[in-house]
Amino acid sequence: METPVTPVQVTGTVLTTRRVEAYHALTVVAPGIAERFRPGHFVAVAVGGPQTSMLTRRAFSVHDVKPDYGGTVEFVFTVRGPGTSWLAGRRARDTLDLVGPLGRPFPLPRDPVSCLLVGGEYGSATLFGLADALQQRDCRVDFLLGGASEDRVFGALRARRMGVTTTLTTEDGSLGLRGTVTDALPGVITDTRADVVYACGPMDMLRGVTAVSVEFDIPVQVAVEEAMACGFGMCMTCVLPVIGDDGVTRMVRACVEGPVFRGERVRFDDVGTIPFDALGAPGAPGHSGARHVS
């Protein structure tokens, strides 16, 4: 695994805002983040401006970094709640407060292997930087991107430009194959002779992608999305059960130990629970009686 880099806090100027299908994209001047960026990193963005009632940062994968203005960072997002709807209202020349780059990036193969990059909805955004890095190492890159409908498949065009093959799926059949990326995955793995799978998207999708990859016995790296409050390892909000090298399940933080994990190590079925055999689980031998009221 790659070692984490030191994140920095940057108050950057919004350079451009644009709509990409159902998504919004913001490009922010943030040299300190851009120079440290590696594929898989995310940023944590303060929302709401001065005197806002919204305290927690919002996490977004970095879609792109560019050298302009000393270094810019772009992220792509969908409007979900009040924070993202505030972000959607930002205009060029507004300032934005980012912390990043955060998280462990995607590990890159040493050899020029064949890589299948699987993305669901805005999860695809993080895959293009990865594709770049892989291609620089002479890896073959194929894409499998999906979404609920045509406008929710992110990056189809760019994938078509970069990938040897690009397969698209939509649940309503409005673009590409009807169904999910998981449905299409076995066929694509076979067709592309993938040696390794990288995936980013909703948990359900990552579970499915992992299951298929395991069946094909090829390594799979997933970038998970867990609700976060800080993004840099201090609040313990973003934990999920992951099996360590020693076979022990621990509740690890998606923001610093992740967001990228080896798929088969993530106990997807137990996400949102404390598995009884996790280290320090209630009832486990030696578990402390202490319980904080909150």
Next chain:
Amino acid sequence: METPVTPVQVTGTVLTTRRVEAYHALTVVAPGIAERFRPGHFVAVAVGGPQTSMLTRRAFSVHDVKPDYGGTVEFVFTVRGPGTSWLAGRRARDTLDLVGPLGRPFPLPRDPVSCLLVGGEYGSATLFGLADALQQRDCRVDFLLGGASEDRVFGALRARRMGVTTTLTTEDGSLGLRGTVTDALPGVITDTRADVVYACGPMDMLRGVTAVSVEFDIPVQVAVEEAMACGFGMCMTCVLPVIGDDGVTRMVRACVEGPVFRGERVRFDDVGTIPFDALGAPGAPGHSGARHVS
């Protein structure tokens, strides 16, 4: 006294923003408020935008109403805390949520008397609409405006255009007479043969202006400024001790019973206290033991 009009809530578009010396002025399209406006009215403005942590509205005297776009309202303000600093960042085409017109306006004399309008700092803003109304009734209008320094005297130019005479004072002597409006008042009353005084400004100034007017035995109407949370009579935040027609002191709400009062009725020295002889004062006969913890 004038009877209050029914206030309305309006989400209006900011038409123009401008700086006037040390002050900011915002003109907002708000027909419902403009058409009901009478001199002395104020508006209560929501600040901070969606998801703001600032709940209470900010009160501002109406400086001007114009018939453009169905009716616009202008107010003038100084940046004090986070609410006014947010307002200072508004630009044309932003929207603003106003409630108004609020409060009891200035009572107008029936006869064409000589009126002296005394303003301190941004308190002057409310006097120009009044001057208009008085001149329409063929009253003579003179101005006496003051502030800490030249840039804090609001409306000197307009006063010079409208008033028969205009006297300016600054505490640092940077404009007009050195001193306060209260210092200059006796001379100006004598010179202008004022029959009535109207005043708006800080409490200290209103106290002084009232004292001088009482000495000269001429009626004085003051528009007070008390901290407010609602502006329309529901929260009981904005009370001050005022003597009623029956001679009894009551804690009355500046936002609905005021902001305009007859100067001699306001117990300026007791503002910020509950005078022992006020109706319902603690210790007063029959005073209830009940005390709400907050």
Next chain:
Amino acid sequence: MSVDMRTYLAHVELINPITTAAGCASSGKELAQFFDLNRIGALATHSITMAPRAGRPTPRVAETPSGMLNAIGLQGPGIEAFLERDLPWLSQRSVRTIVSIAGGTVNEYGTLARRLADAPGVTAVEVNLACPNIEDRGRVFARDGAASAEVISSVRALMRYDVPVVAKLSPDVADIVAIARACVDGGADALSMINTPLGMSIDTETLRPSLAAVTGGLSGPAVRPLAVRCVWQVHAALPGVPIIGVGGVLTGRDAFELVLAGACAVGVGTALFHDPYACLRVLRELEELLQARGFQRLADAVGLAHRPPGSVSRHRTDPAPGQGASNMEESPL
């Protein structure tokens, strides 16, 4: 199809669950400038005391993050003026009126109840327990189950039997359920929660407390999580008792949150200072939210978040239990 928004405070039907919070709509006249008070479930008065009260000195209010502190000190004209002037004004307009009362002794609360007993136009009496008990070194009634119960049973005994008595509880206690239980045992027909927890702020310019009264009650969205928790805990323990949920409601979503926690009515306080139409807006938004989620009746949503996950049927058509369905916690589904 519109949602049936009726609710019950004990046997008293309200056309909808939205009320003003006590002390936040003055005597009602001010709010009536903005809309017809008959359109909301009920209007709660400010807390009425025996004698006229001038209240606390100013500054009385300080803004805090997503909230405000107030120390108004129950300014009001006293019960006689209220009965002569304010209550008739409301009752002539058929405004459903929850009369809030406040006293310094058990006796004083009782006397207030007796004075209200034969007044027309009292829909319910809400007992503001957040007052210091002058017979117990100023210990606040609401922080003491036994004292609260004593007040409630005195009021219950003296109030007309067909007028529900609502106990208004404060959150700054170690065990809200114990206090709620004591009030219900004392005869409370319903509970209202939360009153403002005690807070304070200091002006860093003057280096002095922001409020003349030093401390004040904290209200607004900042306290909503406390209100939701109190309503939740009390509804879980006393599922049959109607609860007026109060605390930080700005939107229909917020009201819905309290309803899901177990409130069958919702009081809007601080929001009124920001938006005089808040009650109507909250009502409309709540109805829209219920409708969007397939509810036919408000009653079906009361306490719904208590059900185990997965058991929530969004399209109930079965008749709900009699008393405003605030005991749905126990119903099988």
Next chain:
Amino acid sequence: MSVDMRTYLAHVELINPITTAAGCASSGKELAQFFDLNRIGALATHSITMAPRAGRPTPRVAETPSGMLNAIGLQGPGIEAFLERDLPWLSQRSVRTIVSIAGGTVNEYGTLARRLADAPGVTAVEVNLACPNIEDRGRVFARDGAASAEVISSVRALMRYDVPVVAKLSPDVADIVAIARACVDGGADALSMINTPLGMSIDTETLRPSLAAVTGGLSGPAVRPLAVRCVWQVHAALPGVPIIGVGGVLTGRDAFELVLAGACAVGVGTALFHDPYACLRVLRELEELLQARGFQRLADAVGLAHRPPGSVSRHRTDPAPGQGASNMEESPL
């Protein structure tokens, strides 16, 4: 001229009053990425328990207006791993460390204290009393003066005499002063307040509690008025006891507010999640505010808002009382 920012927790000098709040800076390593931990007064650890703990299921956090709810459930590696790994890491870097401990019984707290007694690098022990007492039907220690006192005296008895024991109090009690007094009588050298009051929110999409644990602790600026009030009340009653003020501090102004109320140190919690540099920023802003108001020493501002109006001298040059001047309430001026 710069302000003398030193402060004291009992006899222990801190170079400045800013600490992290327990549980908000994890083990310290994460924060150390952003700045040198020696620049703040002290780092408070998350609450250490006997055994490793996996904590609560997710979702563990919900945003609320100007605050957040958390139910982390004291996830941590347990005391042994802490002593082997985390504490040495901190002490090698000479980071002044306030070790927070949490237990389910008086005994467990005692055992934790005994394990810490001979560990190097413990600047102070903070006793997190917001844990259910499994020997008293899960009643939270912090809500019960006697139980709190028992825990504190057990910890005080077993901890090294020269390491101050700090009692961390919760605001959701009827009488914070009574609890504070009990802790001081039990041997607490200092107090820390406030821990998070219990709150809750409900997701109006899923119709279920937002947190897996249903209820959670409310933190952030929303609770600052409660923190200021608690610090004020306790400082008024126990002016000689050093207080770490915690709750909703985002800026130097907020820290100053707690200092004026009576805190001689200030913990920064939730703000760290928003701004990893919050401690340094708050420190700088606090120093600037003090300087702008003519203070030469932080100690001179502690509890200053308690003085009668008009008595505040902004340019004190007289020496302040020995123990961190937290008893200025009593000094004449």
